[in-house]
Amino acid sequence: MEQWVALIRDQEMPIFGHTVQSIVSVAEDDDAPAAELAGVVLKDASLTARVLKLVNSIYYNPQRQQMSTISRAVVVLGFNTVRNMCLSISLVDAFVRGNARDRLTHALARAIHAAVQARSIAITRGDDSPEEVFIATLLYHIGDMAFWCFSGEAGDELDAVMKQPGYTPEQAQQEVLGFPLRALSNSLANEWQLCTLLQDVINHPRDAGERGRNILLAHEVAESAEKQGWESPETQEVIQRIAKLSGRSGKNCIDQIHHNAREAAEIATYYGAASAAQAIPVPSGGARTMAVEPVIDYPQPDGMLQLRILRELSMQLDSGTDLNTMMEMVMEGIYRGVGMDRVLFAMLTPDQKGLRAKFCLGHGNEKLKNSFHFIRLPEARNIFFEVIDQGNSMLVDCERHKELRALVGNAVTSVIGRCPFLLSAVAINGRGIGLLFADRALSGRAMDEESEESFKHFAKQANMGLALLAGRR
Numbered sequence: 412m413e414q415w416v417a418l419i420r421d422q423e424m425p426i427f428g429h430t431v432q433s434i435v436s437v438a439e440d441d442d443a444p445a446a447e448l449a450g451v452v453l454k455d456a457s458l459t460a461r462v463l464k465l466v467n468s469i470y471y472n473p474q475r476q477q478m479s480t481i482s483r484a485v486v487v488l489g490f491n492t493v494r495n496m497c498l499s500i501s502l503v504d505a506f507v508r509g510n511a512r513d514r515l516t517h518a519l520a521r522a523i524h525a526a527v528q529a530r531s532i533a534i535t536r537g538d539d540s541p542e543e544v545f546i547a548t549l550l551y552h553i554g555d556m557a558f559w560c561f562s563g564e565a566g567d568e569l570d571a572v573m574k575q576p577g578y579t580p581e582q583a584q585q586e587v588l589g590f591p592l593r594a595l596s597n598s599l600a601n602e603w604q605l606c607t608l609l610q611d612v613i614n615h616p617r618d619a620g621e622r623g624r625n626i627l628l629a630h631e632v633a634e635s636a637e638k639q640g641w642e643s644p645e646t647q648e649v650i651q652r653i654a655k656l657s658g659r660s661g662k663n664c665i666d667q668i669h670h671n672a673r674e675a676a677e678i679a680t681y682y683g684a685a686s687a688a689q690a691i692p693v694p695s696g697g698a699r700t701m702a703v704e705p706v707i708d709y710p711q712p713d714g715m716l717q718l719r720i721l722r723e724l725s726m727q728l729d730s731g732t733d734l735n736t737m738m739e740m741v742m743e744g745i746y747r748g749v750g751m752d753r754v755l756f757a758m759l760t761p762d763q764k765g766l767r768a769k770f771c772l773g774h775g776n777e778k779l780k781n782s783f784h785f786i787r788l789p790e791a792r793n794i795f796f797e798v799i800d801q802g803n804s805m806l807v808d809c810e811r812h813k814e815l816r817a818l819v820g821n822a823v824t825s826v827i828g829r830c831p832f833l834l835s836a837v838a839i840n841g842r843g844i845g846l847l848f849a850d851r852a853l854s855g856r857a858m859d860e861e862s863e864e865s866f867k868h869f870a871k872q873a874n875m876g877l878a879l880l881a882g883r884r
Contacts (some may be wrong), residue, residue, distance in 0.1 A: 416598045423561040427455070430455070430501045431491060431603045434494055443735045444685070448490060449481035452497055453723075454808075460710075460772050461500050461748060462493065465681050466863045470668030470674055471496075474643070479747070495546040499526075501551065505779060506560050514570065515559035518596030518689035520679065521633045522549050522556065527675040528653075529629035531667060533655040538622065547609040548626045584659065590762040619657065627654050630667065636692045641669070669694040683777060709774075709854040710750045717748035717865060721872060728876050737880070739770060741873045745849050746772040749865040752853040756837070757783055758845035759799065766795055774853055782826045783848075794818035799843040804835035806858060828852045833863060839877045847873065 433451045453459050465471055466484040470494065476486045485493045506519055525753060529548035533541035565588070572583040581591045597613045598729035599605075608661055612623045620627070632653060635646040672693055679688035702761035724740045737754050746754040753773035757766050787796050794807060798819055808831035809816045819830060832850035836843050847870050851858060 412588075412595060412598060415595055416602060419557045419561060419599065420602055423825075424505050424557065430458075431498060433499075434497050434840060435489070440445045446496075448485055448494060452481045453703060455742075456499060457701075457770070457772055457776070458500055458502075459743060460466075461681070461683065462496050464745070465496055465678075466493070468681055468767070469675075470678055470681075475523065479716060489542075489586075490848050491540065491542045495542045498546055499549055500682055502553070503679075503684045503687075506556055507684055514846045515556060516568075516686050517637065517690050518552055518556045518559060519636060519684055520687040521630065522552055522638075523673060523679045523682065523684065523687060525549075525551070525626075525629040526632040526733050526755035527669060527678060528632055528671045529625050531671045532625050532629065532653060532657050535624070535659060535667075536625070538625075543606055543608055544625055547612060548629050549594075550605055550609050551612065551626060551630060552596060553599050553605075554597070556596060557599060558592055566767075566772065617624040624656060628797065630655065634692065636672065637690070639758070641692065641694045681858075683764045685775075698816055709752050709851070709856070710747045712750035712862060712865070713748055717744055717869075719805075720748055721869075722874060726877070728879055731883075732880075734877065734880060735770075737876045738873060740870075741869050741876075742770055742772050744846070744868055744869045749849070749862050749869065750851075750857075751833075751849040751862075753779060753849065755779060755848040756845060758793070758837075763787070766799075770846070774820075779827070785822065785826075790819050791820065791822075794823060795846060795848075798834045799836045799846055802836045802838055802841065802843060804870055805833075807834055808858070831858045833858065833866045835873075837865060837870070837877070838874055839881050844877075 415460045425716045430451075434448070437447045437451055452462055462484065463478065465626075466478050466488055467475075469475070471488060472478070478487060481493070503519065506515060514617060526549035530541045530545040533544040538544055539627075542769075558626060562569070569583060569587045572578060572587055573580060577697065578586075581593070586875060594748045597610065600610050606620060608619075608626075612619045612626050617626060628649060628875055632646065632649045635643065635649050639645045640671060642698045650665055650668055651661060653668065654661050657664065659667065672691060676691045676693055679685075679691060720740060720743060722735065724744070727736065727740065742756055745751055749821075752772065753771070753776065755768050755771045757768045764787045766785045766787075768780040771777070771780035771783070773779070773871060785793060785795055787793065794815065798805065807815055808829075809819055809829075817831075824830075827848070827850065829852065830850075832848060832852065835847045837845045837847060846868075849866055
């Protein structure tokens with residue numbers, strides 16, 4: 412088991428571990444101002460964008476108070492809520508980027524579903540910290556999720572044994588691995604210094620009190636609904652136990668649990684776990700129990716935010732930073748400040764013949780990032796390579812400029828959709844290394860001249876920053 416912990420910690424999830432430790436270290440300091448947590452989050456533009464999307468969702472923000480900065484989110488929603496949001500997103504990120512194994516998808520779906528159920532039960536019970544219950548429930552099977560994400564051949568072997576009749580999951584785990592995955596969850600919780608409640612429930616599930624029962628029942632109802640269905644006697648029996656714990660009537664409790672399942676599917680989408688969202692069992696039976704489509708709040712242009720990000724970018728360059736951090740800040744400025752649906756930074760391959768996405772922000776960012784891969788073909792001109800070679804910035808609008816249609820063929824539109832979109836070459840001292848892409852294709856909003864100029868300004872800052880970084884080498 413120590414070898415598995417080391418593999419996950421050092422090779423497979425080091426970024427998650429670093430993010431968790433950064434967030435936990437701030438949380439442990441009672442005197443730490445909200446700005447410190449905001450500072451940790453803002454180091455990751457993708458995390459920032461998704462936290463802001465969550466804090467403006469109806470789940471966390473039913474009053475719909477518009478929040479455009481992490482600092483304000485901490486003030487309005489509270490330190491613990493935003494902290495646990497960051498931990499949840501980081502966890503989902505780590506697993507969504509791993510191997511898309513079916514058992515991982517279902518484990519992640521159950522974790523998110525159970526966490527939403529547990530938070531609701533905790534609120535009903537008057538728990539002092541429903542967010543702590545949420546995060547402990549989400550991470551309760553972190554060992555299972557980490558194993559199925561990175562297990563390789565060992566996962567194939569365990570999967571085969573678990574499918575054989577006569578084996579409980581723990582018996583199969585003990586036979587193949589020599590330890591139950593529950594023990595791996597405990598070791599990872601200790602390694603990353605996750606919350607005490609989580610460790611108590613893993614180690615002493617029968618002695619964890621009402622908060623522990625809350626977590627265990629939430630997982631039971633999530634698993635039973637998935638495997639047996641909402642109307643099964645098994646699921647109904649778990650719901651009755653939840654009703655007794657929370658002090659609700661049976662009918663009232665059923666309605667709330669069905670509502671929680673729909674919210675869980677929505678939250679999973681906000682987290683970026685689309686496949687897990689689809690695996691969460693949503694109750695059927697008329698409009699009242701239909702799955703709710705998440706409302707996507709696309710960033711609106713914000714001139715003051717642009718100035719703040721540009722100022723922060725300048726300070727980072729003065730104090731010393733790297734290409735990745737700088738480009739993430741530039742992308743955040745374009746995404747949140749200029750108000751785009753999607754922003755992407757792609758780099759040329761060393762042989763200059765390929766172009767592959769490196770960072771991507773916006774709804775469906777992982778899908779776009781994974782599909783944004785183009786090869787330079789001598790017989791077919793491509794708008795992306797043309798912009799890089801010419802070293803310019805432009806609005807690509809095939810309706811207004813029909814001569815561009817030859818450069819925007821099916822290979823391009825099959826990945827990014829229809830234009831218009833914005834492009835800018837990214838270069839170091841005149842040598843093209845990649846490009847920035849941004850559009851509003853998902854929301855259908857117009858691409859106005861002011862937004863185009865703002866995009867070009869951020870792209871110019873990126874090129875100036877790259878020249879500065881290159882000069883320091």
